[in-house]
Structure formats: C-alpha cells, structure tokens
Amino acid sequence: MIGLYHRRAFVNVLAILLATASTLIGLGFLASILWITLARGLVAFGMPLITRITADGAQGGLANAIVGSLIIDCMAILIAAPLGVMAGTWLAEYASRSRLGALIRFMNDILLSAPSIVLGLFIYMVVVLPMSAWSNGAVSFSALAGALALALIALPVIVRTTDEMLRLLPSTLREAALSLGVPQWKLTTQVLLRAAGSGILTGVLLALARLAGETAPLLFTAFGNNFMAHGPLDKMASLPATIYQYTNDPDPAMHAIAWAGALMITLFVLALGMLARWFLSRGHLRHE
Amino acid sequence: MPAPAPRRADLDARRDRWFAHSLKAAALLVLAVLLGAALSTLWGGREVLIGHGLDFLASSQWNPVAGRYGALAPVFGTVVTSFVAILLAVPLAFGIALFLTEIAPPWLRRPVSAAIELLAAIPSIIYGMWGLFVFVPFMAEHIEPMLDASLGQLPVIGALFSGPPLGLGVLTAGIVLAVMIVPFIAAVMREVFLAVPTRLKESARALGATPWEVVWHIVLPATRSAVVGGIFLGLGRALGETMAVTFVLGNAYDIHASLLMPGTSISSSIANEFNEAVGNHRSALLALGFLLFVVTFFVLLIARLMLRRLARREGAT
Known part of the structure; x- marks a missing residue:
C-alpha cells in the first residue's frame, strides 16, 4: 500500500x-x-537604415524595402479586408445553417494553415505569367502580384474573425431591427457590422501582422528591387525578401542590416498584436 | 396604402438580393482559391508529371543539367523533418498545456500563455535567421558531437545520430520546426483541456486521484480526438513551412539515414530554385508544389475533422 x-x-x-x-x-x-x-x-539600427536604399549594399539601408513592404501589405489588406468581411458576413448571417456555408467555413479553416509558398506559386501562374504574356515581358513580377498573394493569406484570417464576431452578437439585435421593418442589407451594414466592428478590426490587424513577415510567396510575385519601385506594376522590394537575400550573402555587414530589418518586422508584429488586444478589450467593455 | 410604399419595399427586396449575392460570391472565393491553387500548380507541373510519370515520385535523382527530376529527396526531407518536429513538439506542447491548465498558479497563466502565443506570432524568416546564425553553431559545437559520441555508437539507432557535426541538417531543421509548431498544438490542447467539465475532474480528485492521474485518465481520454486534431494541425504547418527550413536544412539532394546530415525539402527546393528555373525545371518545381499542397490539404482535412467532432459533441451536451 x-x-x-x-x-x-x-x-x-x-x-x-x-x-x-x-x-x-x-x-x-x-x-x-x-x-x-x-x-x-x-x-545596424540608425538613420542610414531608413534613408538609404539597398542598391548601396553594405553601406546602404533598407529604405526601398521598408516602403515596398508597407505598400504591398497595405494593398493586400485593402484587397482582402472587404472580400473577407463580405465572405464572413455571408457565413454568419446568410449561411449559418446551409451545407454550402458549412463547407466554406470548413475549407476556410484549411486555407488558414495552407502552405503560403503554394499560394505564391498560384499567383505566379495566374497573375505573373499572363501579365508577362500580354505585355510581351514588359510587366512580369509586380507589387500587385505580391499584394494579391499576400491577400490570399490574409483572406481566411479576416473571414474567420468576421464570422465569429458576428455570431457572438445577440439575436435580439437582429430581431429588434427586423421588427422595425429594416431590410436585411441595412441591418447587416448599419447594425451588425457596426456592433462587431472592433472585433473585425482585430482580425484585420492580426492578418496584417501575419503578412508582415511572409517571405516565400513574395519571392516569385513581387520579386525584389534594389531601387524604389516606379509603380504597382514594377518589381518591388520587401523587407522579408531583402532579409532572405542578405542572410544568404557571405558578408557579415549584410547580416547586420538583415538583423536590423528583422528587428523592425518583429517590433511591427508585436505592436500590431498589442493594438489588436487593446481593440478587443475595448470592444468587450462596450458590449457589457 | 399610398403608391410609393410598395415601390420602396420592392427596392429593398432587390437590394437585399444583390447584397446577398455579392456576399455569397465573396464566400465562394475561398473555395476558388483552394481549387485554383491545386489546379494551377497541377497545370504548371503537367510536363514533368506526365513526362516522368511515376518515376517523378520514385526517383531520387534531381539533375536539372541532365533534365532528370525525381521528387524522392525533397519528399523524404519534408516528411522526416516534419516527423522529427512532431516527435519533439507533442510532448513539449502537452507539458505546456498541462502547466497552463493544472499546475501554474492563476496569476501566472495569462502572461505565460500570452508568451507562448507570441512564439506563434514571430515570422518564420526570423526563426530561419535565428536558426542559421545562433542555433546551427550551437548544434555543431555542443549537441551534435555529443550525440555522435553517445547515441551514435549504439547498435541500431546509431545510424540516425552519427555523422560530422555540421550544424545544418535534418535534426536542426526538425528542432526549429518543433519550436514553431509548439504554440499551435499547445493552444489547441489548452483550450480543450479547459473545456473538460470541472465536476468530472473534481469527482476524480475526490476519489483520491493525483492531479497527474486526473489529466492522464480523465482529461486526455475525454479530449483525445481534439488533441489528435491539434497534432495534425501542427503537422500541416510543419509540412508547408518554408523559410525556417530553407536556412537550416543545408539544401542537398541526398537521402541519408543520419539525422545529422543535410537534406532538402519540397518548400525549400521551390524557394531556392524557382526564380532561376526554366522549362522542365520550373515544371518540376510546380509539380512539387502541387504534391505539397495536396498532402497538406489532406493532413489539415483530418485535423479539422477531428477538431470538429469535439465541437459537435460539446454542442450536444
């Protein structure tokens, strides 16, 4: 015993x-x-990092990569956020009991963890190659293609949070509006999406945080550029792709710049995470 | 009723229909992306998939100069690194989930679980840099010579752990992957452990079970399918992970018994070679992408089915 x-x-x-x-x-x-x-x-943190471009190599900075990342990430969010909110709204408000809705919700969860490198290949096949063929090679890799690839990564995150946040809302909110004769579209856009706004914004911020460090899909869509890009159809540098390139370089001075870029991305991601948490807590307070 | 009233209702009804249709179109986009990713890589890889046939899967020769493409080495690398990662990550994640649900004092739970979640927020390129510049030298100087001298000398498993201490290699990639997927598995485990009814746990404690016995005999059996789902979720992540693996795997088209030797994986082959590849080489890389996508799709499918079963059962009670 x-x-x-x-x-x-x-x-x-x-x-x-x-x-x-x-x-x-x-x-x-x-x-x-x-x-x-x-x-x-x-x-390697200092002024040259944000004032000089990558064409200067070890004496240069990351100015074009920082600007490129900001542009590509913002474009990606601008593409993914409306589509994601629309899809999430459909799942929560129109298809909560339909089989197609269940299938899409299920597939969205799979897309959420699908390998991002394959999504990059997908955009390469359906955007980069056709654009190159149409323009006789004048336009091939582009910031737009990079943004589309990242949008595919952000989409499932936004769909999921929108769906979840809308389903958390009490059904009395819907019934009250409908009993006043408000049409469904008005109910959705002016009552429900507004009530779930801070939660959805949290999802958008988290999606942005995920994009900030994505590297693999950018390699064959936005490619890279040692100078400032001329427009959305030009090849564009991004922080993660530049870090990847610099890390593979034998020169330790390049590694120092790569680490400075890595620190920037990490601080950006951490700040977004904290901002998202703050929005979420504020939203909860308001509901109670 | 005055005349404008029904017109207003008609207008609203038409707007409602348009609104619903456009929302539905956006939702269908999710299916289109999954289907498109599979079909476009299949189409891009058709030359090699048809030209090489089964040889593409069975051959370990990857020679762009001779035009021979066999997927065995990258497939082997992907499978072995992911297997090592799961083997290391599952006990670690279980320990963390156990700590967060049963052991830690309440004031410590929130900060620690936030810190573990932070591990999931760090971009994979940072894992890759950290792996290459910090972890690879550490493995080469401390861990691998030790493994070679101890486990490497044993009769059967010795082959797995013997070899030169390069630092780069399958074991290092597996460990870095394990750190990356731990937060995902731990989050699922913690969540489902918390969902086990308290009275079930308290009944067992009242009968004299120790906290460990409660977890092993009550909590784990009640959450088994979701725990397996969480593990498959981690596996899906590990299979498709690119940047962290590319830096530390060594990028060599070899198949070795030893975990200390360098290798390659599907995703790192694509990342390394795609932009320089033309013709059949590019087609072979797209075919690899198709393979990766299909395999991760089914792994994630199993994961979600396992997780959904638990959600449904919870909803029923």
Missing part, C-alpha cells in the same frame, strides 16, 4: 516537474529569439 502510494505521488511530482520544464524550454526559446533579434538588430 505504502509502495503504491509513494509511486503515485512520485509520478505526479515527476509530471509536474516535466510540465514545468517544457514550459521553461518554450519560454527559453522565445527569450533567446527575442534577445538575439534585439541585440543584433540594434547594431
């Missing part, structure tokens, strides 16, 4: 120790990644 009791107590303590150890391992990796990014990123 005593032996069994002690063994069970021992197994229990062992499990607690191992679980605590795994948490510490996870936190250790996080601390190491954040610390290394901060320490190595600060080395």
Whole structure:
C-alpha cells in the first residue's frame, strides 16, 4: 500500500516537474529569439537604415524595402479586408445553417494553415505569367502580384474573425431591427457590422501582422528591387525578401542590416498584436 | 396604402438580393482559391508529371543539367523533418498545456500563455535567421558531437545520430520546426483541456486521484480526438513551412539515414530554385508544389475533422 502510494505521488511530482520544464524550454526559446533579434538588430539600427536604399549594399539601408513592404501589405489588406468581411458576413448571417456555408467555413479553416509558398506559386501562374504574356515581358513580377498573394493569406484570417464576431452578437439585435421593418442589407451594414466592428478590426490587424513577415510567396510575385519601385506594376522590394537575400550573402555587414530589418518586422508584429488586444478589450467593455 | 410604399419595399427586396449575392460570391472565393491553387500548380507541373510519370515520385535523382527530376529527396526531407518536429513538439506542447491548465498558479497563466502565443506570432524568416546564425553553431559545437559520441555508437539507432557535426541538417531543421509548431498544438490542447467539465475532474480528485492521474485518465481520454486534431494541425504547418527550413536544412539532394546530415525539402527546393528555373525545371518545381499542397490539404482535412467532432459533441451536451 505504502509502495503504491509513494509511486503515485512520485509520478505526479515527476509530471509536474516535466510540465514545468517544457514550459521553461518554450519560454527559453522565445527569450533567446527575442534577445538575439534585439541585440543584433540594434547594431545596424540608425538613420542610414531608413534613408538609404539597398542598391548601396553594405553601406546602404533598407529604405526601398521598408516602403515596398508597407505598400504591398497595405494593398493586400485593402484587397482582402472587404472580400473577407463580405465572405464572413455571408457565413454568419446568410449561411449559418446551409451545407454550402458549412463547407466554406470548413475549407476556410484549411486555407488558414495552407502552405503560403503554394499560394505564391498560384499567383505566379495566374497573375505573373499572363501579365508577362500580354505585355510581351514588359510587366512580369509586380507589387500587385505580391499584394494579391499576400491577400490570399490574409483572406481566411479576416473571414474567420468576421464570422465569429458576428455570431457572438445577440439575436435580439437582429430581431429588434427586423421588427422595425429594416431590410436585411441595412441591418447587416448599419447594425451588425457596426456592433462587431472592433472585433473585425482585430482580425484585420492580426492578418496584417501575419503578412508582415511572409517571405516565400513574395519571392516569385513581387520579386525584389534594389531601387524604389516606379509603380504597382514594377518589381518591388520587401523587407522579408531583402532579409532572405542578405542572410544568404557571405558578408557579415549584410547580416547586420538583415538583423536590423528583422528587428523592425518583429517590433511591427508585436505592436500590431498589442493594438489588436487593446481593440478587443475595448470592444468587450462596450458590449457589457 | 399610398403608391410609393410598395415601390420602396420592392427596392429593398432587390437590394437585399444583390447584397446577398455579392456576399455569397465573396464566400465562394475561398473555395476558388483552394481549387485554383491545386489546379494551377497541377497545370504548371503537367510536363514533368506526365513526362516522368511515376518515376517523378520514385526517383531520387534531381539533375536539372541532365533534365532528370525525381521528387524522392525533397519528399523524404519534408516528411522526416516534419516527423522529427512532431516527435519533439507533442510532448513539449502537452507539458505546456498541462502547466497552463493544472499546475501554474492563476496569476501566472495569462502572461505565460500570452508568451507562448507570441512564439506563434514571430515570422518564420526570423526563426530561419535565428536558426542559421545562433542555433546551427550551437548544434555543431555542443549537441551534435555529443550525440555522435553517445547515441551514435549504439547498435541500431546509431545510424540516425552519427555523422560530422555540421550544424545544418535534418535534426536542426526538425528542432526549429518543433519550436514553431509548439504554440499551435499547445493552444489547441489548452483550450480543450479547459473545456473538460470541472465536476468530472473534481469527482476524480475526490476519489483520491493525483492531479497527474486526473489529466492522464480523465482529461486526455475525454479530449483525445481534439488533441489528435491539434497534432495534425501542427503537422500541416510543419509540412508547408518554408523559410525556417530553407536556412537550416543545408539544401542537398541526398537521402541519408543520419539525422545529422543535410537534406532538402519540397518548400525549400521551390524557394531556392524557382526564380532561376526554366522549362522542365520550373515544371518540376510546380509539380512539387502541387504534391505539397495536396498532402497538406489532406493532413489539415483530418485535423479539422477531428477538431470538429469535439465541437459537435460539446454542442450536444
């Protein structure tokens, strides 16, 4: 009896120790990644980083990559947000019981974790190649193609949050509006989407945070550019693609610039995450 | 009734119809993207898929100069790195979920789970850089010589752990992938562990079960399908991950028994070669993309089906 009791107590303590150890391992990796990014990123941090372009190499900065990333990410969100909100609204308000709605919701969850590199190949096949064929090669890789590839990554995030946020709203809200004779489109746009607004905005911010670090799909859509791009149909540099290129360079000075870029992306992603949390908490307060 | 009233209603009805149709079109876009991604890569890879036939899957020769393309080495690399990642990530994620639901004092749970979630927010390119500049040297100097000297000398599993301490390689890529997918698996586990009714757990405690026995005999069986779903979700992520793997895998079209040797994966082959590839080479890379997409689709399909089953059961009670 005593032996069994002690063994069970021992197994229990062992499990607690191992679980605590795994948490510490996870936190250790996080601390190491954040610390290394901060320490190595600060080395090359400075004015030249945002004033000089990548054509200057080791003496240069990341100005064109920063501007490029901002443009491509904003274009991607501008494409994905309206479509995503519309699709999410349809799922929550029109198709909550239909089989097609269930199928699309299910497939959207799969798209959410689909490999982004294949989405880049998809845009290469349906945007980059046809545009190159139509323009006889004058336009091939473009910022627009990059934005479309990123939009496909942002879309499922926005669809899902919109769907979830709308379904959280009390049905009395819908019934009250409908009983006043308000048509469905007005109910949706002026009552429901407004009530779920802060939640949906959270989803858009989280989608943007995911885009900021996406690299693989940009390689064969926006490509890269050592100078400022001339427009949305020109090849455009982006921070992640430039970091990828600089990391593969043997020159340590390039690595320092890559780390500075990595630090920028990390700070941007963390700031967006905090902003999203703040919006979400504010939204909850208002509902209560 | 005066005349304008029905016209107003008609107008509203027409607008309602248009509104519903445009929303539905946006929703159908989700299906179109999935279908389009599969079909476009299949179309782009048709030359190699038809030209090489089954040889494409069975051959380990990848030689753009000779025009021979066999997918075995990248497929092998993708499968083995993901397997190593799952093997390491599942116990780690289980430990974290256990810590967050049963062990940690309440004031510690929120900050720790936020920190673990942060691990999922870090972009994969940062994992790649950290892996290449920090973790690869660490593996080469400390872990791999130790593995080679200890596990590498054992009879059967020795082949897995013997080799030169390059740092780059399948094991390193598997570990970096494991760190990346831990937060996804841990989040699913934590969520479903919390959903187990408290009275079930308290009944077991009242009968004298230790906290560990409650988790092992009550919580885990009750949430088994969702836990498996979470693991498949992590697997789906690991299979398609590109940047982190590309930096640390070594980019060599070889198949070795040893985990310490460099290799390649589907996604890193595409990332490394696509922009320089022309003709059949490009077609072969698109065919690889198709393969990756189909495999991850089915892995994620299983994951979501497992997770949905739990959601439905919860809804029923």
